[in-house]
Amino acid sequence: MTPPRVLTIAGSDSGGGAGLQADLRTLFACGVHGTTAVTAITVQNSLGVTGFVEIPPEVVAAQIVAVVTDIGVGAAKTGMLASAGIIEAVADACDQVHIGRSGAIPFVVDPVAASMHGDQLLTDQALEAVRTLLFPRATLVTPNLDEVRLLTGIDVLDRPRQRDAAKALFDLGPRWVLVKGGHMWSDPECLDLLFDGEDFLELPGPRYDTKHTHGSGDTLASSISSRLARGEDVPTAVRFGKDFVVRSVAASYPLGAGVGPVSPLWRLEQA
Numbered sequence: 018m019t020p021p022r023v024l025t026i027a028g029s030d031s032g033g034g035a036g037l038q039a040d041l042r043t044l045f046a047c048g049v050h051g052t053t054a055v056t057a058i059t060v061q062n063s064l065g066v067t068g069f070v071e072i073p074p075e076v077v078a079a080q081i082v083a084v085v086t087d088i089g090v091g092a093a094k095t096g097m098l099a100s101a102g103i104i105e106a107v108a109d110a111c112d113q114v115h116i117g118r119s120g121a122i123p124f125v126v127d128p129v130a131a132s133m134h135g136d137q138l139l140t141d142q143a144l145e146a147v148r149t150l151l152f153p154r155a156t157l158v159t160p161n162l163d164e165v166r167l168l169t170g171i172d173v174l175d176r177p178r179q180r181d182a183a184k185a186l187f188d189l190g191p192r193w194v195l196v197k198g199g200h201m202w203s204d205p206e207c208l209d210l211l212f213d214g215e216d217f218l219e220l221p222g223p224r225y226d227t228k229h230t231h232g233s234g235d236t237l238a239s240s241i242s243s244r245l246a247r248g249e250d251v252p253t254a255v256r257f258g259k260d261f262v263v264r265s266v267a268a269s270y271p272l273g274a275g276v277g278p279v280s281p282l283w284r285l286e287q288a
């Protein structure tokens with residue numbers, strides 16, 4: 018039987034820890050078929066990103082239309098989008114194939130702006146395109162606290178500010194906001210906060226004492242997307258994703274001389 022399909026619109030991480038490699042590993046472990054629209058090829062290892070080339074915007078758009086019109090899609094997610102030109106092309110292609118709020122297909126926007134080493138993965142000019150073109154189309158946005166600061170100017174250091182940030186992000190137009198708490202270093206629970214414009218859902222978890230968390234954001238957004246593709250509602254899918262990423266962090270491993278990846282494959286090892 019054909020499994021549900023999830024499209025990831027993301028960059029390649031040559032080190033295999035984050036980006037579309039992390040997405041595909043997660044989607045595989047979650048039992049869905051992953052398709053890709055590659056946006057950029059990064060030169061990356063466990064020590065950081067030393068460069069990238071962008072895929073031409075029209076080729077990114079063509080990949081989206083080609084896979085969705087033939088293979089179909091139950092949910093789509095974004096990762097690294099690199100430039101305003103690529104974001105514009107993604108927005109147009111998503112409208113064309115009914116991905117996002119105006120269509121029927123759930124759309125998870127992970128507004129990746131930098132790698133965990135601080136290397137820029139999105140131009141400054143592209144932030145405005147994320148705000149105006151992507152957020153209003155998103156079913157769910159999943160920024161980390163650095164991305165929250167870039168997008169809203171709010172510096173989240175505690176839980177009350179995390180709520181303020183969720184409200185400011187909601188005002189940019191997504192249906193749901195998930196403010197991730199991995200970078201709230203004072204919080205021993207890594208609290209992720211889900212907001213629908215009215216109610217907050219707090220998702221606490223353990224904070225593991227490891228530096229090997231490369232790809233955690235991609236793993237979270239992909240595991241959530243795998244459940245949205247099965248028709249689950251957003252809170253149910255987000256609860257699944259939080260549990261999934263926590264277990265993936267617990268299974269992370271050292272790689273190279275720097276930061277190692279989380280491992281979504283814990284799920285297969287348990288099967």
Ligand SMILES: Nc1ncnc2c1ncn2[C@@H]1O[C@H](COP(=O)(O)OP(=O)(O)O)[C@@H](O)[C@H]1O
Pocket residue numbers: 133160161162197198199200207208209222223224225226227230232233234235237259262263266
């Ligand atoms: N050390 C950790 N232990 C457990 N969960 C973590 C840890 N670091 C991050 N997480 C979880 O991984 C997910 C991604 O976290 P975060 O670091 O905030 O985003 P990003 O990976 O995009 O920078 C969130 O659900 C967060 O709570």
Ligand SMILES: Cc1ncc(COP(=O)(O)O)c(N)n1
Pocket residue numbers: 027028029030035036037059061096097129131132133134230231232233234235
């Ligand atoms: C191609 C690509 N996409 C996304 C990330 C972010 O992942 P992380 O925050 O773990 O560095 C990355 N480093 N590379």
